Amino acid sequence: MARRKSSAINQTSLLLIAVILLLAVIVILLLGYASGFGIMNGIADMMSSGMFGSIMNGGSGGYAGMMGGTGSSATSARINISIAEAHANDIPSYAHVYPNNNTIAFSSSNITLVVLAMGVQRAVNLTREQPPSYDSNSSGNAFVIDGLIDPTLAIPQDAIVRVEFINLDSSEYHNVIMTATGPPYQYMPMSAMNGIVSMMPIIPHADYSNGSASEYNYTAVFGNAGTYWYLCMYPGHAQMGMYGKIIVT
Numbered sequence: 001m002a003r004r005k006s007s008a009i010n011q012t013s014l015l016l017i018a019v020i021l022l023l024a025v026i027v028i029l030l031l032g033y034a035s036g037f038g039i040m041n042g043i044a045d046m047m048s049s050g051m052f053g054s055i056m057n058g059g060s061g062g063y064a065g066m067m068g069g070t071g072s073s074a075t076s077a078r079i080n081i082s083i084a085e086a087h088a089n090d091i092p093s094y095a096h097v098y099p100n101n102n103t104i105a106f107s108s109s110n111i112t113l114v115v116l117a118m119g120v121q122r123a124v125n126l127t128r129e130q131p132p133s134y135d136s137n138s139s140g141n142a143f144v145i146d147g148l149i150d151p152t153l154a155i156p157q158d159a160i161v162r163v164e165f166i167n168l169d170s171s172e173y174h175n176v177i178m179t180a181t182g183p184p185y186q187y188m189p190m191s192a193m194n195g196i197v198s199m200m201p202i203i204p205h206a207d208y209s210n211g212s213a214s215e216y217n218y219t220a221v222f223g224n225a226g227t228y229w230y231l232c233m234y235p236g237h238a239q240m241g242m243y244g245k246i247i248v249t
């Protein structure tokens with residue numbers, strides 16, 4: 001009996017430690033963003049052999065361009081909100097948009113994916129499309145990609161996907177990560193770390209008083225065919241429906 005009890009305590013302790021670690025990572029990501037990614041680079045160095053790898057290596061140079069060596073191409077910047085919205089409606093020729101089944105099929109091995117984050121209501125106003133049923137709570141948050149809300153993305157295997165993530169929300173922090181683990185997601189979406197493909201910091205909301213938004217760029221490659229998901233790691237967002245499906249063939 002004593003043995004069984006201590007094992008249960010150990011499991012509870014491990015879960016607590018996992019929650020504390022995830023909270024710590026989120027705080028560090030926020031601090032890293034605030035300080036121009038100085039901390040992020042440090043973490044990326046420490047974790048370069050770990051699961052985050054060089055994807056985490058945020059650049060400190062804004063528009064300065066590529067940072068570091070192979071795979072270390074993440075950059076952060078500010079972008080004008082109206083330019084960001086125009087950019088979002090500038091759909092590339094290799095992106096085939098099917099509003100009827102909320103799907104975008106990409107026919108290129110070099111893809112630029114502009115991902116906007118915002119509240120569901122703003123997404124509906126911007127696109128005049130409806131969100132998928134799982135993300136229809138008007139107090140929730142959503143992704144807008146090529147004029148659709150949380151669309152399914154069909155992407156060729158091994159395609160180079162340049163993600164341009166822009167937070168157009170007026171009040172909430174967001175990010176977009178990609179993973180093999182699908183919904184349902186918990187308030188703290190720790191399950192998403194299993195099968196993680198890409199990771200980025202959680203970035204601040206836009207400033208509508210001066211018309212500028214936060215942007216973060218990184219590159220993702222899906223080396224294996226299958227079903228993947230993109231989601232926001234900010235606590236509660238993916239749980240309330242801020243996610244979409246990726247089909248790699």
Ligand SMILES: [Cu+2]
Binds near residue numbers: 141
């Ligand atoms: Cu979010």
